[in-house]
Amino acid sequence: MNNKVPNNRAWLLVLPMLVLVAFSAIIPLMTVVNYSVQDVLGPNARFFTGTEWFESMLNDSALQAAFLRQISFSLIILAIQIPLGIGIALIMPKRGWQASAVLILITLPLLIPWNVVGSIWQIFTRGDIGLMGWGLRELGVDYNITRNAGDAWVTIVLMDVWHWTPLVAMLCYSGLRSIPEAYYQAARIDRASKWAVFRYIQLPKLTNVLVIAVLLRFMHSFMIYAEPFVLTGGGPGSATTFLSQSLTTMAVGQQDLGPSAAFSLIYFLVILLVSWVFYTTIMHMQKDKHPHGGA
Amino acid sequence: MSYQLENTQRGEKYTTIFSKVTPAQRRNRNARSRWRANCLLGLYLILMILPIYWLINMSLQTNSEILGSMTLWPQNLTFDNYIGIFTNSSWYMGYVNSMLYVAMNMLITICVALPAAYAFSRFTFIGDKHLFFWLLTNLMAPPAVFLLPYFQLYYSVGLFDTHIAVALAHCLFNIPLAIWILEGFMSSVPKEIDETAYIDGYSFPRFFVKIFIPMIRSGIGVTLFFLFMFSWVELLLARTLTATNAQPIGMIMTRTSTASGIDWGTLAAAGVLTIIPGILVVYFVRNHIAKGFALGRT
Structure with missing residues (x-):
């Protein structure tokens, strides 16, 4: 993996992929840029507006609120899922049929279509027919996600933890499996405590996969749409309206092309900035590991 | 002095001369901590399965039983909800449509991603x-951003409401993902193999198909699993790019809510049926999945 050969003909191998991705990415993105600086009133009536839409979007208080909600949601689920995922990975069986069985069970939530995840939790939390909603009501808790914003938040966080912790757990599990048995033997000879083994052997080996986990979880939670849409519809009020939903309401529901395009670009730039930070981190880590190269 | 060996998962094999703890005691302690771990894991798994169990439970009940009383398991077991789905073409075509565009997407993606990943790794x-980096940014692009332009683009080239439109749209995030995973797997194959093959007179295409691809078989399997996963679960783009001919099952499920209320039984049965393909796919790759989740980079 080190000493790669300089060879510009490699572009030929990349070309088919490039054409396809460009078709799905660049043309639509250019359309968005185009809309973001114009006011489209009809097929033949469009005016150049410059940065007007961008200014109005940045000053829109509803969007600012959605942005803050989005950030806090992403941070909350990261704070829960990452430690929980590590914990589960540590106690998963390493071999035998149990390992396969646990693996398949744990991966299950990842393979359910996102709107069905919303439906599952909608059914599960309803007061009249859902196990959780009914159970909490029997226990005397006043739980109602369509009326109480706090309940809606807790439920959405719970749903996301249920849905995505398996990804973190699986990433950590695969990281743990790559630790050579000799490391553990050395630790035993040194009579290292469980905590020391975790802190000095397992955690350093996990940093690589943890960065991937944080990156994937951050960006997926940042564009969450289908699950809260099905579960709460963004309500009560706008308590659980996240950025993607604000955007689709604006673009598809109200057909506000200019403002929604400007909003799209700002949204995308924020994600781009964060992923750039992660990307450079990953690349630096690879460089530390292989001083002579790395992707 | 007591020389205690903590963390002895298979400690009996490495008994040291210092140890004052008998192997039997140590086994005992191991068994206890293992038992505790299993309990925690069991608890997590039960909590995880509970919502899915509830869905299955409801799919096997009639609507009157669902709404009438709280039953922890179906009192009058009925398969009517499933029969209703399998005998109504507008329902089961939703599954066919979803499967079709997922399969097309997997095929297109793997064909263009294999050479590209090779280029990046070598x-x-x-x-x-x-x-x-540009590829990775596409992996991060929120589908909501591309919603409207996609609709207009595919409408103008006449692909709207076809399976291939959804398959192409899903390439946006699936191709970067595939390249990312495959590049990791390919980089762990020593370069000397390529060089030896060229010395033996293999041309590049023949080497790639006959030697290289079989060597990263498990990586390709895992990649296909991820491609399936992300194309199968995505709904926003699939819904926007289709109307009637290629409508995904996720969209058809919204039909269960009508003016007279929600048809909970059918909704639950349709939900259960969307989980089954995922279970089948994960069963096939279960032995390689652990490595694949680290995207080939452990």
């Missing part, structure tokens, strides 16, 4: 790092 070329 060569440096002008702009390679920028290209790789």
